[in-house]
Amino acid sequence: MSSNVETVRVELGDRSYDILIGEGLLDRAGAEIAARLPGIRAAVVTDETVAGLHLPKLQASLRAAGIDHATVVLPPGETTKSYSHLQTVAEAVIEARLERGDAVIALGGGVVGDLAGFAAGIVRRGMRFVQVPTTLLAQVDSSVGGKTGINSPQGKNLVGVFHQPALVLADTGVLDTLVDREFRAGYAEVAKYGLIDRPDFFEWLEANRTHVFAGGPARIRAIAESCRAKAAVVAADEREEAGARALLNLGHTFGHALEKAVRYDPARLVHGEGVSIGMALAHRFSVREGLCSGQDAGRAEAHLKAAGLPTRISEIPGPQPTVPDLMAAIGQDKKVSRGRLTFILTHGIGQSFVARDVERQAVERFLADELAEG
Amino acid sequence: MSSNVETVRVELGDRSYDILIGEGLLDRAGAEIAARLPGIRAAVVTDETVAGLHLPKLQASLRAAGIDHATVVLPPGETTKSYSHLQTVAEAVIEARLERGDAVIALGGGVVGDLAGFAAGIVRRGMRFVQVPTTLLAQVDSSVGGKTGINSPQGKNLVGVFHQPALVLADTGVLDTLVDREFRAGYAEVAKYGLIDRPDFFEWLEANRTHVFAGGPARIRAIAESCRAKAAVVAADEREEAGARALLNLGHTFGHALEKAVRYDPARLVHGEGVSIGMALAHRFSVREGLCSGQDAGRAEAHLKAAGLPTRISEIPGPQPTVPDLMAAIGQDKKVSRGRLTFILTHGIGQSFVARDVERQAVERFLADELAEG
Ligand SMILES: NC(=O)c1ccc[n+]([C@@H]2O[C@H](COP(=O)([O-])OP(=O)(O)OC[C@H]3O[C@@H](n4cnc5c(N)ncnc54)[C@H](O)[C@@H]3O)[C@@H](O)[C@H]2O)c1
Ligand SMILES: NC(=O)c1ccc[n+]([C@@H]2O[C@H](COP(=O)([O-])OP(=O)(O)OC[C@H]3O[C@@H](n4cnc5c(N)ncnc54)[C@H](O)[C@@H]3O)[C@@H](O)[C@H]2O)c1
Ligand SMILES: [Zn+2]
Ligand SMILES: [Zn+2]
Numbered sequence: 001m002s003s004n005v006e007t008v009r010v011e012l013g014d015r016s017y018d019i020l021i022g023e024g025l026l027d028r029a030g031a032e033i034a035a036r037l038p039g040i041r042a043a044v045v046t047d048e049t050v051a052g053l054h055l056p057k058l059q060a061s062l063r064a065a066g067i068d069h070a071t072v073v074l075p076p077g078e079t080t081k082s083y084s085h086l087q088t089v090a091e092a093v094i095e096a097r098l099e100r101g102d103a104v105i106a107l108g109g110g111v112v113g114d115l116a117g118f119a120a121g122i123v124r125r126g127m128r129f130v131q132v133p134t135t136l137l138a139q140v141d142s143s144v145g146g147k148t149g150i151n152s153p154q155g156k157n158l159v160g161v162f163h164q165p166a167l168v169l170a171d172t173g174v175l176d177t178l179v180d181r182e183f184r185a186g187y188a189e190v191a192k193y194g195l196i197d198r199p200d201f202f203e204w205l206e207a208n209r210t211h212v213f214a215g216g217p218a219r220i221r222a223i224a225e226s227c228r229a230k231a232a233v234v235a236a237d238e239r240e241e242a243g244a245r246a247l248l249n250l251g252h253t254f255g256h257a258l259e260k261a262v263r264y265d266p267a268r269l270v271h272g273e274g275v276s277i278g279m280a281l282a283h284r285f286s287v288r289e290g291l292c293s294g295q296d297a298g299r300a301e302a303h304l305k306a307a308g309l310p311t312r313i314s315e316i317p318g319p320q321p322t323v324p325d326l327m328a329a330i331g332q333d334k335k336v337s338r339g340r341l342t343f344i345l346t347h348g349i350g351q352s353f354v355a356r357d358v359e360r361q362a363v364e365r366f367l368a369d370e371l372a373e374g
Numbered sequence: 375m376s377s378n379v380e381t382v383r384v385e386l387g388d389r390s391y392d393i394l395i396g397e398g399l400l401d402r403a404g405a406e407i408a409a410r411l412p413g414i415r416a417a418v419v420t421d422e423t424v425a426g427l428h429l430p431k432l433q434a435s436l437r438a439a440g441i442d443h444a445t446v447v448l449p450p451g452e453t454t455k456s457y458s459h460l461q462t463v464a465e466a467v468i469e470a471r472l473e474r475g476d477a478v479i480a481l482g483g484g485v486v487g488d489l490a491g492f493a494a495g496i497v498r499r500g501m502r503f504v505q506v507p508t509t510l511l512a513q514v515d516s517s518v519g520g521k522t523g524i525n526s527p528q529g530k531n532l533v534g535v536f537h538q539p540a541l542v543l544a545d546t547g548v549l550d551t552l553v554d555r556e557f558r559a560g561y562a563e564v565a566k567y568g569l570i571d572r573p574d575f576f577e578w579l580e581a582n583r584t585h586v587f588a589g590g591p592a593r594i595r596a597i598a599e600s601c602r603a604k605a606a607v608v609a610a611d612e613r614e615e616a617g618a619r620a621l622l623n624l625g626h627t628f629g630h631a632l633e634k635a636v637r638y639d640p641a642r643l644v645h646g647e648g649v650s651i652g653m654a655l656a657h658r659f660s661v662r663e664g665l666c667s668g669q670d671a672g673r674a675e676a677h678l679k680a681a682g683l684p685t686r687i688s689e690i691p692g693p694q695p696t697v698p699d700l701m702a703a704i705g706q707d708k709k710v711s712r713g714r715l716t717f718i719l720t721h722g723i724g725q726s727f728v729a730r731d732v733e734r735q736a737v738e739r740f741l742a743d744e745l746a747e748g
Contacts, residue, residue, distance in 0.1 A: 087457045094528045122496075125523065125534050126613070149499065154468045160499050161535055239500070 004217055006224035010144065010231040012238055015164045019144060019231070021224045023216075025171035026057045026132070030065030033130060036167055037103060040128065042069040043093045045116035046107040047076040050134050053177050058107055058132065069105070070096035074112070078264060081115050081150040083159075089119040093127070103128040103166065109135035109182075110142035114160070117148030121163030131168040135178060136186025137272060139170040140193075140226035145234040156256075156264075162239050170227075172219050183213065184308045185272025188251075188279070190222055191307070193229035195279060195300055196247050199350030201225050206303055213307075246354045250344040251279030257329035258313065261321030268318050276304045280311035282352075285366050286345045296348040314374040323367050330363065378591055380598040384518065384605040386612055389538045393518060393605070395598045397590075399545035400431045400506070404439030407504055410541055411477060414502065416443040417467045419490035420481040421450040424508050427551050432481055432506065443479070444470035448486070452638060455489050455524045457533075463493040467501070477502040477540065483509035483556075484516035488534070491522030495537030505542040509552060510560025511646060513544040514567075514600035519608040530630075530638075536613050544601075546593050557587065558682045559646025562625075562653070564596055565681070567603035569653060569674055570621050573724030575599050580677055587681075620728045624718040625652030631703035632687065635695030642692050650678045654685035656726075659740050660719045670722040688748040697741050704737065 005022030020032060033040070042062065046055055051073045062069050072092045074080050093104060104127055106116035113131055120129035133143035149160020175183060190212070194202025204225075211218030230248065237244035255271070255278030262268040283300045286292035301311045313320065330341065341363065345355040379396030394406060407414070416436065420429055425447045436443050446466045448454050467478060478501055480490035487505055494503035505517035523534020549557060564586070568576025578599075585592030604622070611618035629645070629652030636642040657674045660666035675685045687694065704715065715737065719729040 083457065083461045090533055091526060091528065094526050094532055122523075122533050122535055124532060125521065125536055147499065149496075152465060152468050154465065158468055158498060159464055159496050161496055162499055 004220060006220055008224055008227040008231055010164075011235045012164060015146075017164060017166055017168065019168040019170060019227050021139070021170045021172060021220055021227065023171065023173040023220070025169045026054060026174060027061055029058055029132060029169050029171075030061035030063070030067055032169060033062070033103070033105075033167065034065040034067060037101075037128060037130075040067065040102050041096070041098055042067055042103045042105050042130075043089075043096050043098060044069055044071045044105045044107055045074065045089055045112055045119070046071070047074050047080065047109075047112050049076045050108045050112070054134060054174050055107060058105075070098075074115070076111070078111060078151070078266070080111050081157075083150060085115060086119060086150050089116060090123050093119060093123045098123075098127065100124045100127050103130050105130045105132060106143075107132045107134060108138070109133070110138045113138050113142050114148050114157070115150060117146075117163050117165070118150060118160050121148055121161040126163065129163060129165045131165045133168065133170055134174045136175055136183050136223075137189055138186075139172070139175070139223050140186060141189045141230065143168050143170070144227055144230045146238065147240075164238075168227075170223060172215065172223060175219070176215060180308075181270065182272075185270045185276075187212070187307050188272035188276040188304065188309055190226050191300075191303060192248075192250055192275065192279060193226050194350060195283075195346070196229070196250050196344075196352045197350050198225070198229055201229070202303070202349055209303070209307055243354065246342070247344055247352055250346075250352050251275045251277075251282055253330060253343055254278035254281045254326075257326045258316065258321065260329040261325045262316060262318065269316050273310050276309035277311055277313060277315070280304060281313075281366075281370065282344060283346055284370070285343075285363070286347070288366060289345065289362070292346050292348050292351075296346075299349060312374075313370055320371060323364060323371060326367055327360070327364055378594060380594055382598055382601040382605055384538075385609045386538060389520075389612075391538060391540055391542065393542040393544060393601045395513070395544045395546060395594055395601065397545065397547040397594070399543045400428060400548060401435055403432055403506060403543050403545075404435035404437070404441055406543060407436070407477070407479075407541065408439040408441060411475075411502060411504075414441065415470070415472055415476045416441055416479050416504075417463075417470050417472060417477075418443055418445045418479045418481055419448065419463055419486055419493070420445070421448050421454065421483075421486050423450045424482045424486070428508060428548050429481060432479075444472075448489070450485070452485060452525070452640070454485050455531075457524060459489060460492060460524050463490060464497050467493060467497045472497075472501065474498045474501050477504050479504045479506060480517075481506045481508060482512070483507070484512045487512050487516050488522050488531070489524060491520075491537050491539070492524060492534050495522055495535040500537065503537060503539045505539045507542065507544055508548045510549055510557050510597075511563055512560075513546070513549070513597050514560060515563045515604065517542050517544070518601055518604045520612065521614075538612075542601075544597060546589065546597060549593070550589060554682075555644065556646075559644045559650075561586070561681050562646035562650040562678065562683055564600050565674075565677060566622075566624055566649065566653060567600050568724060569657075569720070570603070570624050570718075570726045571724050572599070572603060575603070576677070576723055580673075583677070583681060617728065620716070621718055621726055624720075624726050625649040625654075625656055627704055627717055628652035628655045628700075631700045632690065632695065634703040635699045636690060636692065639692075643690050647684050650683035651685055651687060651689070654678060655687075655740075655744065656718060657720055658744070659717075659737070660721070662740060663719065663736070666720050666722050666725075670720075673723060686748075687744055694745060697738060697745060700741055701734070701738055
């Protein structure tokens with residue numbers, strides 16, 4: 001069937017698992033799951049949009065493999081990552097009489113994956129979990145690494161567990177139904193892996209971006225390379241304790257502040273767009289601090305722009321965020337440890353590093369200038 | 375201060391921790407916590423009853439040690455182990471701006487410990503957790519081993535995580551305020567450790583029971599020995615995967631069925647009483663199956679009776695449960711794996727074992743005879 005399936009192994013001792021990446025994997029999902037987890041029953045969790053587009057194929061494939069399953073369809077969108085939907089999913093899984101060895105299968109983007117993974121992590125104190133990510137962001141980021149969770153009224157992703165999947169099935173074909181803006185947003189995370197510490201991958205993306213957007217082997221390769229990058233970091237720091245995971249936050253401290261400033265209004269800014277602007281800001285701030293050449297920062301920015309992503313705060317529609325708003329959000333960011341400001345800065349393309357004790361005022365002046373320039 | 379503090383170490387690699395057992399530990403709680411977790415802030419979770427009796431002492435001790443803390447007081451009782459109280463605790467912890475390295479401190483019985491531990495396990499995907507158990511059951515059972523959770527409308531303890539505490543402080547003096555019935559109920563779990571695989575401990579309990587009830591060194595020793603017993607099992611099978619934890623369910627399959635039959639009405643039956651009757655049933659069923667001598671079963675029963683615990687179903691006040699009720703509950707018990715009946719049976723005092731594939735009809739006939747005898 002798919003001649004072109006890449007496998008990325010996430011090495012985590014007895015919690016190791018495979019990520020399969022290829023076109024048409026949805027048709028093989030049942031067989032791949034049954035081969036690895038024989039005899040299981042399952043609960044498929046998805047959202048209404050994805051259910052309309054891709055659920056029948058997954059269900060047919062599960063049925064063909066003899067995997068008895070219940071299905072839970074949730075409303076789409078970030079607000080679904082709530083206590084009440086967590087309870088809905090957990091109770092549906094219990095209602096289906098699934099046992100610990102059975103599986104919760106997440107079919108959807110990061111919202112569905114984070115929520116269903118959390119439910120799988122807490123029902124019977126931890127059931128098996130399979131990710132079938134259907135957005136580019138979910139395929140290259142949220143489905144890999146075991147972070148699951150919901151949002152608190154007080155902040156995003158503040159409640160959850162680390163719960164590794166037993167298998168990730170990334171069907172690159174399902175991304176064809178994704179709206180362009182969501183694909184672009186996910187692409188910001190792909191570019192991020194190059195900018196963190198894979199300069200060759202970044203160069204390859206510069207040459208192959210249009211093919212990645214078009215689909216086919218280049219898309220599979222970009223997603224596999226992204227998963228390899230994330231898997232390496234996760235293997236080194238499974239529970240975000242050693243600090244190695246911090247590099248994955250390139251562009252995210254600024255990005256989260258921007259998302260917060262627009263009150264997570266997706267009409268104005270989606271996560272990947274915030275990350276894109278955030279990465280451009282991290283590069284420009286690094287130039288200003290004398291850490292990175294202007295040429296490298298320009299190259300990073302040019303690539304994001306070419307992909308149709310914003311790189312300046314002024315590109316966000318609506319009233320501009322203010323410096324105090326952004327600084328307050330940066331101070332509240334959960335990655336801030338005991339008051340010191342930690343940023344991911346860079347020495348150039350693919351040369352990012354964790355900068356602790358970044359001076360608050362330097363960031364403040366930088367943002368003021370960025371906003372003044374427009 | 376307390377000349378007589380026993381320390382039991384729970385060996386779990388980098389998640390190892392100490393259980394301190396002694397009189398007056400509440401006064402030293404702040405110092406013990408500060409010594410092990412320097413610089414932390416905390417959220418104390420407790421219930422109204424325990425708050426009235428013991429919270430001021432803990433708070434004073436935390437203040438004296440310079441541990442800044444918020445306090446959450448919940449209604450007492452099993453219904454507090456709910457999704458909504460979980461959210462209340464999690465949000466209070468976030469509201470207090472605690473970070474991952476800070477601690478949730480549970481001051482109370484198993485209800486508070488299970489709920490607060492679950493909240494500690496999910497806020498920021500896992501914070502530090504300290505148990506200050508105040509019931510005998512919590513000191514010898516629920517505070518050791520890292521099982522946390524809440525009840526689902528569909529069954530008890532169906533939702534939760536494994537989250538090990540960083541420290542357990544069991545002040546044996548606080549048990550003096552416990553109502554007699556709760557102390558006796560906790561004692562059923564103490565006797566259980568002897569009956570599982572510690573015949574010498576059981577013999578010691580037969581000789582020292584009244585001292586354990588009275589307080590002082592015998593109580594400390596009984597609790598420490600119980601913690602050692604549970605710690606050994608937990609170290610061998612942290613996440614209840616290897617089956618070694620199963621022995622801890624001696625008396626519990628029957629006990630849970632009885633609790634379910636009376637709809638968890640504590641006026642009729644509390645957990646420890648159910649376990650006591652359950653252990654007596656497990657011994658008598660073992661006799662009937664030719665596994666255990668009538669003499670040993672009689673010895674087990676006599677000890678439980680002497681401690682003021684029930685050993686017959688007919689001792690439960692109100693309408694007697696029926697065999698079909700009990701069999702349905704046994705079939706639903708979460709320890710039942712894919713339809714086979716698993717019971718903990720025994721070859722004699724301290725010689726329990728896991729019996730898989732127990733014949734359903736044999737259990738049914740046994741219960742019918744037990745109910746007929748009255
Ligand atoms: N766990 C992690 O490590 C991690 C990492 C990054 C982001 N996240 C989380 O991921 C979430 C964002 O994920 P997302 O961007 O995938 O959002 P999402 O799940 O909301 O998906 C975006 C939209 O696309 C729709 N959609 C999904 N697949 C589709 C398809 N194939 N065709 C058409 N429409 C489709 C969805 O219905 C939704 O409306 C956030 O909640 C974020 O916190 C988690
Ligand atoms: N996590 C585990 O491994 C584990 C093991 C066994 C039981 N449990 C759970 O433990 C719970 C039962 O625990 P419990 O029996 O401690 O119940 P509990 O926490 O409800 O306490 C019983 C009663 O005693 C009161 N109390 C507590 N300490 C007191 C004191 N020192 N003086 C006076 N009153 C006091 C409480 O307010 C409550 O009303 C159940 O929910 C059960 O599922 C968990
Ligand atoms: Zn991101
Ligand atoms: Zn018990």
